[in-house]
Amino acid sequence: xxxxxxxxxxxxxxxxxxxxxxxxxxxxxxxxxxxxxxxxxxxxxxxxxxxxxxxxxxxxxxxxxxxxxxxxxxxxxxxxxxxxxxxxxxxxxxxxxxxxxxxxxxxxxxxxxxxxxxxxxxxxxxxxxxxxxxxxxxxxxxxxxxxxxxxxxxxxxxxxxxxxxxxxxxxxxxxxxxxxxxxxxxxxxxxxxxxxxxxxxxxxxxxxxxxxxxxxxxxxxxxxxxxxxxxxxxxxxxxxxxxxxxxxxxxxxxxxxxxxxxxxxxxxxxxxxxxxxxxxxxxxxxxxxxxxxxxxxxxxxxxxxxxxxxxxxxxxxxxxxxxxxxxxxxxxxxxxxxxxxxxxxxxxxxxxxxxxxxxxxxxxxxxxxxxxxxxxxxxxxxxxxxxxxxxxxxxxxxxxxxxxxxxxxxxxxxxxxxxx
Numbered sequence: 001x002x003x004x005x006x007x008x009x010x011x012x013x014x015x016x017x018x019x020x021x022x023x024x025x026x027x028x029x030x031x032x033x034x035x036x037x038x039x040x041x042x043x044x045x046x047x048x049x050x051x052x053x054x055x056x057x058x059x060x061x062x063x064x065x066x067x068x069x070x071x072x073x074x075x076x077x078x079x080x081x082x083x084x085x086x087x088x089x090x091x092x093x094x095x096x097x098x099x100x101x102x103x104x105x106x107x108x109x110x111x112x113x114x115x116x117x118x119x120x121x122x123x124x125x126x127x128x129x130x131x132x133x134x135x136x137x138x139x140x141x142x143x144x145x146x147x148x149x150x151x152x153x154x155x156x157x158x159x160x161x162x163x164x165x166x167x168x169x170x171x172x173x174x175x176x177x178x179x180x181x182x183x184x185x186x187x188x189x190x191x192x193x194x195x196x197x198x199x200x201x202x203x204x205x206x207x208x209x210x211x212x213x214x215x216x217x218x219x220x221x222x223x224x225x226x227x228x229x230x231x232x233x234x235x236x237x238x239x240x241x242x243x244x245x246x247x248x249x250x251x252x253x254x255x256x257x258x259x260x261x262x263x264x265x266x267x268x269x270x271x272x273x274x275x276x277x278x279x280x281x282x283x284x285x286x287x288x289x290x291x292x293x294x295x296x297x298x299x300x301x302x303x304x305x306x307x308x309x310x311x312x313x314x315x316x317x318x319x320x321x322x323x324x325x326x327x328x329x330x331x332x333x334x335x336x337x338x339x340x341x342x343x344x345x346x347x348x349x350x351x352x353x354x355x356x357x358x359x360x361x362x363x364x365x366x367x368x369x370x371x372x373x374x375x376x377x378x379x380x381x382x383x384x385x386x387x388x389x390x391x392x393x394x395x396x397x398x399x400x401x402x403x404x405x406x407x408x409x410x411x412x413x414x415x416x417x418x419x420x
Contacts, residue, residue: 002346006366011169011343013261014049018369020261023048025138025378026241027147028260029270030054032161032297033131036062042086044077047137049263052124053077054133055097057084063097064135066122070101099123130272131159144381147239148389151256151272157279160288161272164300164334166259170267171365172337172344173259177244178361180207180222180234181354186336189322190329207234209356212405216240216386220357221404226397230416233404235394240380241365247395253280254392265342271299271330291328300334310335 002010013020030045036056044067045052051067053076061084067075069088076095079086085096087103094103101119104112125143127134129152136143146152151159166173184191207222217238224232234247242258256272273280273288280288292299304310310325317324325331351359368379380386394409397416407413 001349001351002362004347006362007343007346009366009369010171010346010362012264013170014264018373019365020048022369022372022378023241023261025140025144025372025381027127027134027136027144028242029132029161029258029268030064030126030135031133032163033128033133033156035297036133039081042077042079042081044075045135046262046266047135048261050137052135053079053086054126054135055079055081055086057097058082059084059097061097062126062128062133063095063099064124064126064133065095065099069093070095070119070121071104071106095121130154130274131156131161132270132272144378145384145386147243148387149239149243149256150254150276150389150392151274153389154274154276155279158276159272159274160280160285160296161270162288162296162299164269164271164330165262165298166267166269166300166334166337167265167305167342168267168337168340169265169343170259170261171362172340173267173269174242174244174361175358176333176337177246177257177259178236178238178357179355180209180220180236180357182336183234186323186332187329189320189326190332206354209354210404211357211360215383216380216388216391217243223404225400229400230397231400231402231404232397233395233407235396235404235407235409237391237393237409238361239388239391240368241378245391245393247393249395253284269334292331299328300331303331303334306339310338 009018013023030047031043031054035043036054038056038060039058040056042053042055045054052064053067054062054064056062065076067077069076071091071093074088074090076086076088078089085094085102087094091106093101096102099121101116101121104116107115125136127146207224210221210223212219217240220236222234226232236247237245242260244257246255246257248254253273253275259267259269261267293301295301312324313326314324316326323332325335372378390410392409394407394412396407396412
């Protein structure tokens, strides 16, 4: 159970807040690369309680600015996008993709160049990788090392990024993907469906957790003893502050999930599926879109809300579906998160042994934000030479005498077949 002050520290992410200032020091996905076309419409992006605009210039580069024009704060999402620059529709101020003001037609001709040179535009470093546009919003002159995650090094044909816009605090999204204990309970109806859905998490709903701390985060083993004397381990990798690599049973593709704060009460939950071995087929891409809204920029736009109980199907529940949410497996997580309210009151919780990962991460993040306020580096940024390319989750069934800590997720031993 947290105090009210601690809950506020975890949840509030706007400018000047302890958590918000620390979170600005990390690279974060802002939008899908496919969202931006050269000389096309700029995209409005809201992250950490502030509004920005992203656009693809004529030559393909991506610009990322504060949304408001530096003149009178008219939205640059309305701007003309041409000639490697945005031109504000109010007074024609033109800002090139690097953030330099190059035209101010509202000023007298003889002083335009001098005046334009003095105007400061808040623009931000971006990287394009893994089918995503990433942005750094912090104060460092040189951004931290970019996340060279495995999927960020793959061709875009190997990666399927999708986003869900959730009406709840970012930490509720993070906690949901850290919670391995709910898997065999809330998702039990899905785990009994094929192909590719493993029933093993349902065989033991009280996993034992073991954690290996890493410079970039931690490696977690959720260990389930099975009926035949073997062990089933779901080995997750967590990279501070957002990124959770989800264990997968073949033939499901690897998956990374993160919850990026939009503001205090909304978050963008990214699902990034990737195949290190080959491109996704057109059929596989269509399968990923099946069951949700069909919009990869907000796959839960038609999910419903508290007013209509998220379209829960009570008839399906009576007929055997556990939750009554039958369209798309992640909806169950999304709805559980939203049902807590925009900012859950963690002072009212009763936590058990299955919540030890949640408890530990809360404490780590709270302490990290306080330490950052005192001038310490952001959590996971104590070193600048971290290699994220070997971060991969693993689901494996193995003899109990083996130690899960010795498994190399990039080159794991074969998983044991299920014996009845």
